[in-house]
Amino acid sequence: MMTCEEYREAVAANPLYEGGDSHASQCPACQAFQTDMQALDSKIARALAISVPELKMPELADVDSSIVSVLRTRRLTTPAWLAVAATVAIAAVLGFRMLGNDLSYPSLADEIVAHLEHEPYALRVTDKSVSDSRLARVIPADLATMDHSIGLITYAQSCVINGKEVPHLVIQGERGPVTILLMPGEKVDSRQSFSGQSINGVILPVGDSSIAIIGEDGENLKRIENNVKNSVTWST
Amino acid sequence: MPLVPFSSAEVIKIRSGGSSRMNSSNAELDRRRRFDSIVSVYHQDMYRFAAWLSRDKAIAEDVVQEALLRAWKSLDALRDEAAAKQWLLTIVRRENARYFERRRLETVDVDNLTPSQEALLAEAPDEQLDDLREAIYRLDDDYREPLVLQVLMGYSTNEIAELMGLKQGAILTRLHRARLKLKESVQSEDALY
Numbered sequence: 487m488m489t490c491e492e493y494r495e496a497v498a499a500n501p502l503y504e505g506g507d508s509h510a511s512q513c514p515a516c517q518a519f520q521t522d523m524q525a526l527d528s529k530i531a532r533a534l535a536i537s538v539p540e541l542k543m544p545e546l547a548d549v550d551s552s553i554v555s556v557l558r559t560r561r562l563t564t565p566a567w568l569a570v571a572a573t574v575a576i577a578a579v580l581g582f583r584m585l586g587n588d589l590s591y592p593s594l595a596d597e598i599v600a601h602l603e604h605e606p607y608a609l610r611v612t613d614k615s616v617s618d619s620r621l622a623r624v625i626p627a628d629l630a631t632m633d634h635s636i637g638l639i640t641y642a643q644s645c646v647i648n649g650k651e652v653p654h655l656v657i658q659g660e661r662g663p664v665t666i667l668l669m670p671g672e673k674v675d676s677r678q679s680f681s682g683q684s685i686n687g688v689i690l691p692v693g694d695s696s697i698a699i700i701g702e703d704g705e706n707l708k709r710i711e712n713n714v715k716n717s718v719t720w721s722t
Numbered sequence: 723m724p725l726v727p728f729s730s731a732e733v734i735k736i737r738s739g740g741s742s743r744m745n746s747s748n749a750e751l752d753r754r755r756r757f758d759s760i761v762s763v764y765h766q767d768m769y770r771f772a773a774w775l776s777r778d779k780a781i782a783e784d785v786v787q788e789a790l791l792r793a794w795k796s797l798d799a800l801r802d803e804a805a806a807k808q809w810l811l812t813i814v815r816r817e818n819a820r821y822f823e824r825r826r827l828e829t830v831d832v833d834n835l836t837p838s839q840e841a842l843l844a845e846a847p848d849e850q851l852d853d854l855r856e857a858i859y860r861l862d863d864d865y866r867e868p869l870v871l872q873v874l875m876g877y878s879t880n881e882i883a884e885l886m887g888l889k890q891g892a893i894l895t896r897l898h899r900a901r902l903k904l905k906e907s908v909q910s911e912d913a914l915y
Contacts, residue, residue: 495894495898496894498897498898498899498901498902499879499893499894499895499897499898499901500872500879500894500897501901522905523905526901526904526908527873527901529850529851529908530854530858530869530873530904531873531874532851533851533854533855533858534770534774534855534858534870534873534874535770536770536779536842538765538766538769538770539769539779539783541761541762541765542783542787543758543761543790544787544790544791546754546757546790546791546794611749611750660749661748661752662749
């Protein structure tokens with residue numbers, strides 16, 4: 487059983503203390519001490535509740551693109567692509583092996599998400615479009631042509647996915663940057679949806695080729711899908 | 723608590739950037755809405771915590787302003803809205819420490835208060851509360867801070883220990899001593915009348 491001193495120490499640290507029942511029931515002095523402490527706390531709460539001036543929101547600058555880039559990078563961390571593995575709707579290309587090195591991925595979706603992690607700087611929030619000449623270099627005419635109805639293209643780079651060179655583009659979606667990979671010769675049998683922590687994506691079959699679109703959670707990918715389909719004409 | 727949202731002028735300015743800019747602006751608008759919504763809920767707590775840490779209403783306003791700027795910059799680090807209060811109070815705590823580090827105002831002379839320090843004590847018309855508020859004001863920082871977090875913010879001793887980077891036992895001791903000091907102080911004031 488607690489002593490009076492122990493009980494009062496506990497009550498003074500927290501007047502709502504509920505332990506030491508047997509002591510409290512047998513010690514009216516300690517019961518009175520607890521009642522006093524609770525009354526004191528009620529006064530302390532009133533004394534601390536000072537009036538608060540109206541909120542003056544400071545000038546909040548736009549968050550610098552580089553900061554956003556870093557933050558978005560963090561959101562695509564390892565758990566994100568591990569989660570993808572668990573949620574890929576159709577792991578159509580099991581045992582997928584990336585040519586040229588020994589890295590293997592359980593599915594095409596896994597390799598795509600891993601690739602995004604390797605190029606986090608692509609996911610910048612910006613309103614600067616890549617030049618037409620750069621776009622033409624990344625999407626050679628013998629591969630495909632693309633008109634500007636796809637939206638503002640802010641990143642264009644030739645990358646390797648499953649051992650093949652593919653145009654890696656980024657457009658600005660409603661909820662942030664959206665990645666588009668045009669994958670010639672990468673045939674998938676049907677539409678594959680996948681999601682991860684804070685991202686969702688889709689791989690669309692286009693004849694013997696495919697297109698991957700990956701955006702932030704909540705991004706309207708269907709609308710982007712339609713834009714991409716309408717703006718890309720495959721040459722092969 | 724009335725919140726100052728985006729003014730219509732700000733919205734128009736952003737939206738007039740053309741369709742190419744609109745998509746990236748939407749993300750910023752969402753971010754701003756999220757920030758406004760969190761701040762509207764916890765602004766009072768931020769201010770009161772800052773005021774009782776600094777013991778000065780004017781400094782509290784500065785600290786809250788700095789804390790809001792810092793919170794805005796690092797908003798994306800806050801993943802769980804349920805943790806928003808502790809996140810904001812932690813920022814206030816750091817900003818308060820920075821403020822005093824910059825100004826080298828380690829102590830407050832409780833016998834020569836500035837008007838904004840006095841303003842903190844001149845709140846309640848109730849004489850008993852005035853005495854108690856002054857007694858709280860005179861408590862050492864080490865005692866006052868956990869008391870504010872427990873009584874005003876409703877934190878458990880475990881949460882206070884985490885926020886202050888101390889062991890729970892140390893917090894229990896500080897709270898116990900703080901209340902005994904306040905009780906003693908109020909009793910001695912009563913004895914004068």
